[in-house]
Amino acid sequence: MKQIIDTVHHFFVPRHTNNFNAKLLHHDFLTIYLIVAILFGAGIKHMQQTGNILGYATDVTVQKLYELTNIERGRNNINNLNYNEELAEAARRKAEDMFAQDYWAHYGPKGETPWQFILASGYQYEYAGENLAKNFMFSDGVMKAWLDSTTHRDNLLRKEYADVGFAVVNGVLNGEETTLVVQMFGKPLYANDTVAAETPKTETVVAQKPIVSEVLAYDATPQNSSFFGTYLNINIVFFAILMIALMLDFYFAAKLNLIRVRGKNLIHFMFIGFIAIGAFIIIQGSIT
Amino acid sequence: MKTLVKHLKNEVKKHAFDYLLFITAGVVFLMGLNLFRGERLLEFIILLSFVSFYIIWGIYHHIIEDNLHLKIVLEYILIGFAVLFLIKVLIFPF
Numbered sequence: 012m013k014q015i016i017d018t019v020h021h022f023f024v025p026r027h028t029n030n031f032n033a034k035l036l037h038h039d040f041l042t043i044y045l046i047v048a049i050l051f052g053a054g055i056k057h058m059q060q061t062g063n064i065l066g067y068a069t070d071v072t073v074q075k076l077y078e079l080t081n082i083e084r085g086r087n088n089i090n091n092l093n094y095n096e097e098l099a100e101a102a103r104r105k106a107e108d109m110f111a112q113d114y115w116a117h118y119g120p121k122g123e124t125p126w127q128f129i130l131a132s133g134y135q136y137e138y139a140g141e142n143l144a145k146n147f148m149f150s151d152g153v154m155k156a157w158l159d160s161t162t163h164r165d166n167l168l169r170k171e172y173a174d175v176g177f178a179v180v181n182g183v184l185n186g187e188e189t190t191l192v193v194q195m196f197g198k199p200l201y202a203n204d205t206v207a208a209e210t211p212k213t214e215t216v217v218a219q220k221p222i223v224s225e226v227l228a229y230d231a232t233p234q235n236s237s238f239f240g241t242y243l244n245i246n247i248v249f250f251a252i253l254m255i256a257l258m259l260d261f262y263f264a265a266k267l268n269l270i271r272v273r274g275k276n277l278i279h280f281m282f283i284g285f286i287a288i289g290a291f292i293i294i295q296g297s298i299t
Numbered sequence: 300m301k302t303l304v305k306h307l308k309n310e311v312k313k314h315a316f317d318y319l320l321f322i323t324a325g326v327v328f329l330m331g332l333n334l335f336r337g338e339r340l341l342e343f344i345i346l347l348s349f350v351s352f353y354i355i356w357g358i359y360h361h362i363i364e365d366n367l368h369l370k371i372v373l374e375y376i377l378i379g380f381a382v383l384f385l386i387k388v389l390i391f392p393f
Contacts (some may be wrong), residue, residue, distance in 0.1 A: 038370065041377035048384035055388060146337040148389070187339050188391070239389075246385055265306035272366065274357055274374040277310055278321060282353050285325035286382050289349075292332040293342055293389050 023259045031269050033260040035252070036276075044249075051242075070239045071192060073099075073177040075150035080167065080175060080194075083158065089170050095197065097134035098176025102193035104128045105141070109191060110182035117141060129195060138171040140196035145189055148239060148294035153192055156295070172196040243294065250287050254280055317360050324352050342390050350379040 017028075025031040034040060081091045105128045114120050125141040142163050147153045157163040178193045261276040263269075311318050328349040335341040357375035361367040 038373060038377065041374065041381065044381040045377050045384065048381045052384055052388050146339060189339075242388065246389075249385070261306070262303045266302050272368050272370055274371050274378075275310075275360065277307065278318075278353075278356065278360070279378055281318075281321060281325065282378070283382065285328055285349070286346075286386060288329055289332050289346065290386055290389055292329065292336060293386070295336060 023256050025260055025263050025267070025269060025271075031264075031267075031271060032273060033256045035256040036260055036273075044253075055242075071147055071150045071153055071179055071190070073179055076153060076177050076179075076192070076194070077175065079150060079154040083154065084168060087168050089168055090173070092172060092175040092196070095134065095174035095176045097132040098129065098174055098195040098197050099178060100176070101125075101128040101132040101134060102176050102178035102195045103180060104131065105195070106178045106180035106191045106193045107182075110180070110184060110189075113185060115143070115145060115184060115191070117143065125195070129197060134174075134197055135200040136197040137200045138169070138196070138198040140166045140169060140172065142166055142194040142196075144192040144194075145184070147190075147192065148243075152295050157194075166196065167194075169196065171198050173198045243290075246290065247287070250283050254283055257283075314360065314363075317356070317363070321353075321356055324349065324356075339390050343387065346383065346386055346390065350383045354379050 020026060021028050022034045025033055029037070077092075077094055084091060105125060108119060108123065108128070109115055112120055117125055126136075126139055129136055129139050142157055144153045144156065147156070157167055174197045176195045176197075179190060180193070181188070181190050183189065184191070257276045257280045261280070264271065264276075328345060331345040332342060335345065354372075354375045358367065358372055361371050
């Protein structure tokens with residue numbers, strides 16, 4: 012037990028065994044952190060190239076988005092949506108069109124509307140709607156961003172809809188590797204096999220502000236779905252350990268009145284704190 | 300804990316301008332990320348700028364304190380770039 016405590020002290024607390032600098036903050040350890048960080052990045056790229064990790068490197072899945080959509084509708088006492096392959100096909104075509112024509116909007120540069128894609132997929136709608144997202148890291152983040160936006164939320168919780176389809180597609184947009192999420196809603200024309208005597212009322216709804224965030228590809232496989240979650244957790248643990256070491260080193264150096272040739276622990280601590288908050292902003296994606 | 304707070308107070312009081320400058324840069328960094336969420340290249344440029352500022356701040360601060368040493372510069376560079384490479388994976392996951 013004493014040995015364990017000694018080891019912990021050696022790594023976190025300035026004392027004679029570590030030249031009065033927490034071992035975790037020594038230059039050799041800092042160099043190891045840098046090398047590990049570089050290897051992590053290179054390793055992930057290599058695994059993507061060799062196919063061990065899909066190129067779609069985020070943690071957004073159609074299945075999860077579908078579950079979250081129905082959970083949110085359930086919370087608001089609105090009917091669950093059925094997953095519709097035609098709407099999913101329309102969403103996929105819409106995403107592919109955005110990559111092909113290099114735009115990110117509900118309406119294309121040549122005036123293409125979301126409804127064209129729905130009709131082209133064979134889905135005859137009475138009501139239809141579309142939500143967009145890009146560059147989200149997690150499905151939860153996509154859903155949260157949509158729910159935080161009034162227009163997207165209204166679209167998501169419209170009681171008129173009966174079906175939904177999703178596409179999560181990877182490609183290059185404006186010269187950047189991007190993952191797009193397209194969510195298409197619909198209510199089929201002549202639902203319940205009723206025949207309308209008059210011209211059917213057609214209503215289309217588009218969220219006014221498309222959403223931006225990080226997302227995963229359409230055919231993502233489950234083994235990749237937790238990879239970036241794990242990577243994020245590793246980062247959190249690393250930052251936490253480093254911050255604890257900095258704080259303990261700062262505390263004991265003050266207590267022992269140590270004068271040392273080294274950087275300011277307080278500024279390292281603040282820097283890592285800002286970066287950690289920044290990392291959470293990065294994975295949240297955005298709404299435009 | 301009393302020692303810690305006292306030491307923190309002394310440190311911040313002694314270099315109030317430097318710390319205020321760093322906090323301002325940190326807030327601008329977070330606001331920039333928030334403003335350009337989803338724009339990967341801009342996010343990376345903002346991150347790189349903040350890391351560079353942190354290293355420059357370290358050098359400037361220790362020049363003012365008259366205790367600049369190569370070991371100190373190396374310390375800021377190692378921490379800055381280790382963090383940069385870790386977060387880069389989150390910005391460019393491809």
